[in-house]
Amino acid sequence: MSYVIPADRGEAEALDSHDLLGHARELFDLPDGKTYLVGHSLGPATHSALDELERTASGHWRNELVKAWNSAGWFDLPRTVGASLARLIGARQDEVIIADSVSINLFKLAAAARSIARTPALIVEEDEFPTDQYIIEALSKLSGRDFVRAKSGDGLAHLERSGGVLVLSAVNYRSGEIRNMAGAEGVAHSSGGVIVWDLSHATGVTDVNLQEAGARLATGCTYKYLNGGPGAPSFLYVRADTISRLESPLPGWMGHEKPFAFEPVYAPASGIQRFASGTPPILSLAALSGALEVFESIDMSLVHDKARALGELVIARADALGLEVASPRDGRRRGGHVSLRHPNGYEIVQALIHRGILADFREPDTIRFGLSPLFLRFTDVWDALDALADILATRAWDDPAFRQRSKVT
Template sequence: MQSVRFPRSRAEAIACDAEDPLAEARAHFNLPDDVTYLVGHSLGPPAMSALEALRRVGEHDWATGLVGSWNAAGWIDLPTVVGARVARLIGVPPTAVSVCDSVSINLFKLAGALLSSGTVARRIIVENGEFPTDQYILERLSTLQQADFVRADPGAGLDSLSGGGILVRSLVDYRTAAIADVKAVEQAAQRQGAVVIWDLSHATGIVDLRLEAWGARYAVGCSYKYLNGGPGAPAFLYVHPDHVDVLQTPLAGWLGHARPFAFEPTYDPADGVSRFVAGTPPILSLATFNGALDVFDGLSLRHLHDKAQALGDLCLAAFDRLGLETSSPPIGHPRGGHVTLRHPDGYAISRALAEQGYQTDFRPRDTIRFGMSPLFLRYVDVWDMSEALEDILLTRAYEDPRFAVKSKVT
């Protein structure tokens, strides 16, 4: 358990905001005055540095530099330049990360490369509670590679490692926000001759990650949640330098070639993790993501996680006071950057909150997720949201039929 202080009154919330070492980070975001944004775990808001980078790359580099900007503006090197900045946030060497493609494609490439390497048993293991895209990609890959596909019960992935293979696991559960014990999982996998690919999508930018120190060798992750890279921003891929040179990506793309501008007819992989770059980097979104990372310069990852914990504890205390159910780790226990409320009318409640300016998201069947992004959320914001939630429940305002109408994106 952790002993992170959280406020017990609105006055204490205001006092915590006054003492917050991250308080100045809020000024980097231009959020609407009438919105409390509790969805940073799903899509982070734009930092002004990200929007400025987008304007610069569009209006200057592309508009005036044209094709010459691949050299003059350093576009060609962005996957590794931005990868080095991500590497600091996940605790690995700066040359071990490349920013490219999507989480789904990176997972396909990395798991496929491991299956073909001959270094692990041809088995892929995924738990039924994992994020859906991970399950879909891995099942299809196992079919294409004629590898065994094992669906484990939630929490039982490690029990399936006795036969070796590849376990894919989220470091932070996308529904509950429970945090995996990376070091223990890695040690268990290595005893069985197995490997783990970590999905860091709900962990990067919110958890004080130390992957190399914990023994993690492979990971993928997205950039549009706590890293605020923008909708559809490119993902990243990590391979420990000691293992990368034996891996061959199943998607051998042009810019993963050792000499892409030699235009050779056969594939020769680039050194290091750059071999996993498949297609042309999406420069507009990659440059935007690079600008978003400016917000993290000089910040302590421990401060980020501590504040997220305290905000989450504050929210959970309100749920407890109101007699509400959560599936998240309880107050004082480590978790990622969101907390959950379970209610049979969860969707309608989330819509009623949104009407009052408190944006959340909903996951079937009954889960509202509240993102506790520490860069821009204040303690008083979470306190006021809890009071709005109490009023919605007491008045049963969520029973208005308009709140039951579902949008495509929830």
């Protein structure tokens, strides 16, 4: 690992001053006086995203109007932005498209995958993000196929037996645990099964490499570590040799080989475009396109290294506070966030937010610290843990104001 773990604030300052990723922080438009530990949920704005949004809205939309579909390259944007994201997940440029949401792309990929899996059984583990479970179960109801909600960690054993379709997160949303993608793909290959990867918590913070892992299908968020903006569309990946073997179950006109021929019968586009369905959200794509500029010269293995080091710092200090750590301690098995457990987790997170330190809470008792390496400094994390120590020691969390629940936690 290129980073050491600071033992005191002075060491944290020294690490920040030599950090090879330190320059990236100024590419973000961060509000003053806040420490943002929620980049795993909604990444903050970058200057380039805001500039591109402005250029697209006030420049192209306002001045060029409908012509901009051609003159500003809007029609191709799902693929051009997909191509710039491809390197971050170890994919080829023509294997990625930006479209829809993760929920919808999971549906499209899992439904399509059944035509190449040995059997159409659908499998998802019980501790996957809820949308993954809801979508796969609903797909099985629609098609009357076998559905297995496997115990946590048992999905691969079911895949091995059934040769069906398994939806699996590369990094678990709650614990931050990383899956061995190549190992899982080995099981899929030998059983005739197919894995649909959910890369939502892996992309932009780990050095995930789909090609090396032998992965065939994947989707993930762009609004988390990629900082694409609230509701930014998802990406969808299909390995080049698999694209022509699959058809989207939602064959909208944007996935047709000639959308402007307005033909009554669907014929899929030849490349990854066949997985598009409807009109792309251009303003969101513009913001995402700008946000991805931040990653242009960034070494993702360094990003992952720093995420691990920040995580180790959180874990060391949480241990000293006697808090339960709900994430893997081994940095090689951990993504970009660390989860701690406390029966009053919700109130503690509110008390942190009250002090300008933004973290998030997941039922029933999980405090998550998202450790985005591009804008967070070791001193930020050090100071956040000082604040947490004080909140626990003084029981500052024990205040009726901190018990009130908002819709979004």
